[in-house]
Amino acid sequence: METGTLRHVNEEGTVKLKPIGTIHSPFTDLAGMPIQPAGAAGVQGTVEVFPEYEPGLKDLDGFSHILLLYVFHRSQGFQLQVVPFMDTKPRGLFATRAPKRPNPIGLSVVQLDRIDGCTLHVRNIDILDGTPLLDIKPYVPDFDSPTQVRTGWLERVRQAVGEWQSDDRFR
Amino acid sequence: METGTLRHVNEEGTVKLKPIGTIHSPFTDLAGMPIQPAGAAGVQGTVEVFPEYEPGLKDLDGFSHILLLYVFHRSQGFQLQVVPFMDTKPRGLFATRAPKRPNPIGLSVVQLDRIDGCTLHVRNIDILDGTPLLDIKPYVPDFDSPTQVRTGWLERVRQAVGEWQSDDRFR
Numbered sequence: 001m002e003t004g005t006l007r008h009v010n011e012e013g014t015v016k017l018k019p020i021g022t023i024h025s026p027f028t029d030l031a032g033m034p035i036q037p038a039g040a041a042g043v044q045g046t047v048e049v050f051p052e053y054e055p056g057l058k059d060l061d062g063f064s065h066i067l068l069l070y071v072f073h074r075s076q077g078f079q080l081q082v083v084p085f086m087d088t089k090p091r092g093l094f095a096t097r098a099p100k101r102p103n104p105i106g107l108s109v110v111q112l113d114r115i116d117g118c119t120l121h122v123r124n125i126d127i128l129d130g131t132p133l134l135d136i137k138p139y140v141p142d143f144d145s146p147t148q149v150r151t152g153w154l155e156r157v158r159q160a161v162g163e164w165q166s167d168d169r170f171r
Numbered sequence: 172m173e174t175g176t177l178r179h180v181n182e183e184g185t186v187k188l189k190p191i192g193t194i195h196s197p198f199t200d201l202a203g204m205p206i207q208p209a210g211a212a213g214v215q216g217t218v219e220v221f222p223e224y225e226p227g228l229k230d231l232d233g234f235s236h237i238l239l240l241y242v243f244h245r246s247q248g249f250q251l252q253v254v255p256f257m258d259t260k261p262r263g264l265f266a267t268r269a270p271k272r273p274n275p276i277g278l279s280v281v282q283l284d285r286i287d288g289c290t291l292h293v294r295n296i297d298i299l300d301g302t303p304l305l306d307i308k309p310y311v312p313d314f315d316s317p318t319q320v321r322t323g324w325l326e327r328v329r330q331a332v333g334e335w336q337s338d339d340r341f342r
Contacts, residue, residue, distance in 0.1 A: 006244050006301070006303070007243075007244050007245060007246065007247055007275075008242050008243070008244055008275050009190065009242060009244060009303055013189060013190070014187045014188060014189050015187070015188045015189070015190070015242055015303070015305070016185045016186070016187055016188075017185060017186045017187075017188060017274045017276075018184060018185050018186070018273070018274065019180065019184070019186070020273050020274065049265075053251065053265075053273060055251040055252060055263065056251035056252070056263045056264035056265045056273075057263050057265055057266075058252065058262065058263030058266065059262045059263045059266035059267075059323055059324050060263055060265050060266040060323070061323070062266070062321065062322070062323020062324055062326075063266065063321060063322055063323045064317075064319065064320050064321035064322075065317050065320055066265075067278065069240075069274070069276055069278070071179050071180060071186055072178075072179070073177050073178050073179055073180060074178060075178065076178055080224065080226040080227035081226060081227070081229065091229065091230045092226065092227045092228050092229030092230045092231055093227035094224075094227045094228055094231050094237075094306075094307040094308070094309075095228075095229065095230035095231040095233070095234065095309050096230075096309070097308055097309070097311075097314070101306060102189070102191050102224065102227075102306075103188045103189065103191065103240070103305045103306050104178075104179050105188075105240055105276070105305060105306055107238065107240070107278070107308065108314075109314070109315055109316075109317055111317065124317075130177070132177070132180055132186070134186070134274045134276060135265075135272055135273070135274050135276055136265040137265070137268055137278065138265075138266050138267070138268070138322065138323065138325065139317070139320065139322075140268075140322050140325055141316070141320055141322070143268065143279075143280070144280055144315065144316070145280075145312070145315070145316045146235075146236050146280055146282065146295075146310070148235065149235050149236055149310065149312055150233065150234060150235035151233070151234055151235075151309065151310075151311050151312070152230055152231070152232070152233020152234045152309065153230050153233055154309065154311055155233075
């Protein structure tokens with residue numbers, strides 16, 4: 001058994017990551033974007049994986065949906081209480097998907113249409129053009145989709161999520 | 172419109188993150204762990220958020236499930252092709268959830284039982300004790316749970332995921 005090993009966290013207590021690609025979408029501005037893939041139905045984009053990582057894409061085309069982890073590269077700083085796009089009251093940051101987070105990592109589930117070399121053609125994308133990609137994982141309902149779910153403050157508004165758009169509050 | 176802004180990515184092309192807490196679980200060794208929350212049904216653990224982030228936990232208790240993003244702090248390096256625990260053939264890394272990734276970020280959906288101050292009591296946890304926490308997001312089916320899903324190489328084995336355990340291949 002290994003104890004006390006804390007790999008990837010350096011002496012300063014930080015973790016250094018390096019983007020593995022870039023996400024492209026029709027969205028060039030934070031304002032006016034769909035909120036979450038549910039509001040981006042049909043919107044197409046591409047994920048360009050840097051060539052050195054191409055061997056890691058093998059077998060991915062068997063999956064209809066993938067999880068993208070990326071950097072919220074247009075947001076700055078963070079706030080621990082935010083008024084989300086879909087609400088009028090301040091909420092705890094970790095109870096929201098707002099981009100101004102201590103660690104500005106975004107997560108979206110998108111549909112994978114096809115892969116050409118290093119290019120993934122995806123659909124239902126709610127991500128800004130030029131976003132640095134950190135990781136791709138296969139979406140597996142058994143892992144990622146629990147049943148009997150409660151969604152707190154979002155309960156009242158989630159039916160209408162497809163109708164909401166972002167504004168510039170999280171620049 | 173802002174163009175060309177790439178916040179959080181420094182001149183070296185790296186992104187620096189800082190853990191916001193620590194995850195505690197009964198699992199102290201990489202070998203013999205459940206694979207994914209589906210195999211960790213009922214296993215209890217805690218997420219200790221550092222005190223300075225406590226205000227961000229407001230409203231989170233309304234959600235039954237949360238997404239945890241964390242560092243795979245016991246894995247070293249990465250391989251672009253891996254033989255997953257649930258298979259016998261090498262697969263492209265990004266078509267797996269294996270921990271040895273270019274950016275060693277793990278993602279798990281766990282059940283949230285309750286919050287006491289900075290401590291989240293969670294269930295169905297498949298994460299190693301001492302894991303550095305990067306982010307917490309509310310789990311929202313409308314965002315995170317697509318329908319009509321295909322799961323590639325996992326299709327044949329996913330029914331049995333609860334019966335699999337890890338070994339030490341990803342140290």
